[in-house]
Amino acid sequence: MSLIDDARAVRENAHVPYSGFKVGAAIRGAGGGVYVGCNVENVAYPEGTCAEAGAIAAMVAAGEKEIAEIAVIADSPVPVSPCGGCRQKLAEFGAEDVKVTLANTDGTVQETTIGALLPGVFDAAQMSRT
Template sequence: MSHDLFEAARDAMVHAHAPYSKFPVGAAIRADDDKIYTGANIENISFPQGWCAEPTAISLMIMGGARRIVEMAVIAEKMPLCPPCGGCRQKISEFASKDTKIYLCDEVGVKKTMTMEELLPASFETEVLG
């Protein structure tokens, strides 16, 4: 992973709106157009109606015209590692391959690398719907 993806996730984290959990989270996607799209969590008093960092970044990627996640980095300010929640794992899998690398970061850099398959084995796929 390029260090720039970690830095983009860390920089995105400062834009988080996390007044309730007090846990700012940032995410950065390198997409199939080779651009980096970032997102931060945006909490809302009407839990769980806020946005996690990962779907915020996915939304920017889609609005930017890209369609596939090549790799992704996730970082949280007050946690040693912040793996995506279950809902985010499914959202990420919609735009990633089983081999897409997901980097779990702390304030210094990447601490753990997982593939999408490791993060969400036996994910729900649209092909199952027929």
């Protein structure tokens, strides 16, 4: 099964009673494990969780801290892209050359990288004056 297949499967578990917009994400960690997440809405909108954030949390909970690859899928007109906050979260755990596969449920796929999604990333190097 591919990462897109894993993301497509978990997408069905999304809790989206307000938007109806289901998103699934699957991450392959550097150790080879696959971790999935789906979006979980809350009536207080800012309190919801993105699919990518859920997959990252599952990866970290399993003891991995490095993303080797990620796939994201939604029922959208074009391949769905992570929001700005999730781009920053992905950059926290993945190198700029990590492959990101974006897809929609119609089968359209776009490949990119974490670095291309978030040029000029804010990272730990910017927090040090030495």
